[in-house]
Every structure is written in structure tokens, then in C-alpha cells.
Amino acid sequence: MRNKLWKPAALLAPATTAVFFLLVIPVAFIVVYSFWLRAPSGADIPAFQFGNYAKFFADFFYPSVLLRTIRVSFESVALCLVMGYIPAYFFYRSTTKHKAILLLLIMLPFWISFIIRTMSWINILGDTGLINHFLIQIGLLSTPIGMLYNEGAVLMGLIQYLLPFMILNIYVSLEGIDKSLLEAARSMGCTEWQAFKEVTLPLSLPGVSAGSLLVFVLTAGTYLPPMILGGPGNDMIANLIFKRVIGTLDWPFGSAISVVLLTLLVLIVWTYNRYMGINQIFKSLQ
């Protein structure tokens, strides 16, 4: 038995060591650090106290950012669903020869840097951007309207980043539907719409929920769109972490905020796993 085990153990050693020392231990460290104290001099003092968490929930500011993060995440899930289901359905039912190319195109943004995709919206929504320029040219406007630095602009950036995840998840689960089920429904007198409502839609729900979870988790953990496309009032929880850790170097408090974010996500994923099962996520990644 020992003879058989040393080979897989040796093969796995580098990967496991890397993930254990560079991920598991560091993340555990965040939790430890969140109980530490910060001296007025800026030094971190090992301690076990809940001051950082108390500070987070002491006034309305930090909890309101937490609530905003949850709200924006739900908004981005809803928008991705509205914008993503129909294209996914189009890929599923379309008989065009160019289907492979169309699908490849939807995956193309994965290959473009997040920072470029985010900043590209400044060219569209800015005062001298495409939309204002067009509206002024055709005489509808005399002065540009401000479309940047608000929640709408942040959502534009988020959706453009997340929509491919949603579309691919829904598409994968649509492709898995046995087409004879649809034929059966149709032959029993269902209209096209009824067949969709009674057969296709329910069977595509695993993809819908997997896509929604992915979009929610990715939105809740992002700071770039609020930082570049949002105003001071659009910060999300990851922005707070960035500001504490990179800006004011307040490590213990930054760690406590990170633990709050992690707890939120673990709760979401745990709830999801309880009702839906997590394996669907990895299915679409492949």
C-alpha cells in the first residue's frame, strides 16, 4: 500500500504545497490579523480583541457599504439574467453555421484585460465620449450630460465583465436538455411558448442558478469598476479593503473587513450548495 501511495503523493506535492502555503495559511492569517491591534505609531500589536469588528459595526458608514455591496451584486445578477438568457437561448436554438464563431466571440472578452474593459466605458459615457458626442452632434443636447461616476456606470462595467459567465452557464445547461423532451411536448399539443415555459425553462434553471452565483460572488469581490467608473458614494466592500490596506496601511482593520466579505460569500455559497449543489459551477468551467 505504501508503495502505491508515494507516486501520487510526489506528483501532488508541489501543487498542494503551493496552495497550502500561499493560499490556506495566508487566508487563515487574515482571520488572525483581524483580532490584532493597531498602535498609533502604525505598528501592529498581536492581540485577541474584537475592536476592529466593533469599529466596522459601530456607525452606519461601514454597514451601509456592506448593504450596498449586496444590493449592487443582486442588481448585477438581475441585469446579467435579463441580458444573458435570450442570447444563450439563441445559441441553443440557432442553426446558423457561424454558431461556433458567435460563441467564441462571447468568450473573447475573457482574453481582454479587466482594466481595459473597465476604462473603455469612459470613452462611451464620458463628457466627450461617444454618447454625448453623438447627442450633441444631432442637436439633442447643447452641453454634455454626466453619465460617469454613478451606480449606473459601475453596473455597465460590471455587466460587461460578467455577462459571458452568465451566458455560458445558461448555454451549457440548455445544451444538456434532451431535445426529444421538447418534441414530446410539442407533439402533445403544446405551443412553442408553452413548451419553453414547461420544459426548456425549468430544465435550464441549474445553469441560471450557477451563473447567478458566479456573477454574485464576482461582483461582491470586485473593486475596480467602482474605483474607475463610480463616484465616492459607489464604493463597495472590496474598495474599503483596498483603501485600508494600500492606502492607510491599517492592516488589522483591513483584515477585519476582508473577513466580513469572506463571511458574506461563504454564507452565500453555503446556502447555494445546500439547495443547488456546487458541482454545476465546475461543469461550465470546463
Place this chain on the structure above:
Amino acid sequence: MIKVSGWSLIRFYTILVYIFMFAPIAVVIVLSFNPQQFGCFPMEGFSLRWFFKLAHNEPILTAFKNSLILGSLTALFSTTIGILAAMAFVRYDFPGKNTLNTLLLTPIMIPEVILGVALLLFIRWLQQPKTFVLLVIGHVVLTLPYVLLIVQARLGGIKREYEEAAQSLGANSFQTFIEVTLPLLTPAILAGMLFSFTISFDDITATLFWATAQSQTVPVKIFGMLRNSISPEINALGTVMIILTIGTPLLAGYLSRKFSKGN
């Protein structure tokens, strides 16, 4: 009649979604050829002046060099580690296999911000300085799950009989791996390397935590430039990045198809 118009509505909607996805990217590329001083409309002709200006911008060239080295090292390490782990998962049975597999895939599920803070905190506790090495090890952790998924999927598709045939003909397991498994795995290895290179080359969220003034990558540089305002130079830099990261996989796909036809 209703069915036809329903379908054309679906098609129209899909086209609109495509426009939403690609218009901003197209505008970056178009504006990078605008000779005007500010990165905005209207277009006043066509010029390559911002690309020439980029080519003479020393800090940006350094950032490009950093990004290329970082991406290549990440691809090399992450693919090597990933292949070894995938071999263990696909070819061997051992207790705790599923748990370990899930553990190695967790970096996908943990937000990059947390990964960024965690590793930085750890380095700080060890009293190590932030260096280029931090970026490399960080990017390996970020890309490892993707390589693992790609190689594992391919390895599962390679029949064990090939390896068993080689072994029954007297090859030892190392020879079998080099002569049989590795050649069959080549497409997955290339895909894994390409994927990890691109993720590393493009990454901003975690990299912003790990980069220093000396080890800036192109995305970090773009982020710094955005602090002032959007300039035509940023659009030009964006265009170069887009062409590089989209062109490479397209070229690789084209070449692999050409080679497989040749065989």
C-alpha cells in the same frame, strides 16, 4: 407568423447584446488612431502618433518587459505543477482524492481581493520585501486551478491502454510519460500555458496589491495613468494589449489546426 417574429426578436436582442459587449472595446481601438491631443471624439483623421509615442515611453516599455517575463514564468511554473497534479488525480487512486481536488480548485472561488490581501499580509509577517518574486508566486496560485482543469480534462480523454502498452513493452514509468503521455498531452499543455500567460498578463485586481514601483506590469501602469485622465496614449496601450492577448490564442488555434491537417 408569430413564431417567425418571435425568433427575429430573439436574434435582434442577441445582436444588441453583442453591440453592448463590443462597442466599448471597438471604441478604444478606434480612438487610439485619433491624432487629437485628448482621448475623445471627434476623430480628426488617422494617425499612428500615439503608438510611436508609446514605443519611446521608457516606463511603459519596462512594464511591458515585466509583464512578459511574469507571464512566461507563471505559465512555466503553473503548467508544470498543474500537469504533475493532474497526473496524480487522473492516473492514481488514493484516500482524500476529492477533498484535495477541491482544495486545489479553491483559488477560483476566493475573490482576488482576498487572495491579494492574504498573500501580502503573509509576506509582511515573514518580514520579506515585496518583490517580483511575490508577483510570480501569486500569479501561479491564481492560474493553477485553470491549468489543472484543462490538463485533467485532456488527460481523462487519453486511453490508459497506450501507457499500458508501452509499459508491457518494457518502458519504465518515466519513459512512458516522456514517450507516450507527454506527446498526447501537448495540446492541453499549450492551452494551459497560453491560458495562464494571458491571465497573468491581464490581471489587475490582485496584482495591484502585489506590485511595487519597480515591478509594475502593464495593467498596473494603465491604472496609474487613469488617475490623471483618459489620454489617447492609454487607448493606444489598450489596443496593443488587446491585439496581443487576442492575437496569440487565435494564432495558436490557427497554427494547431494547420499542423493537425498536415498530419
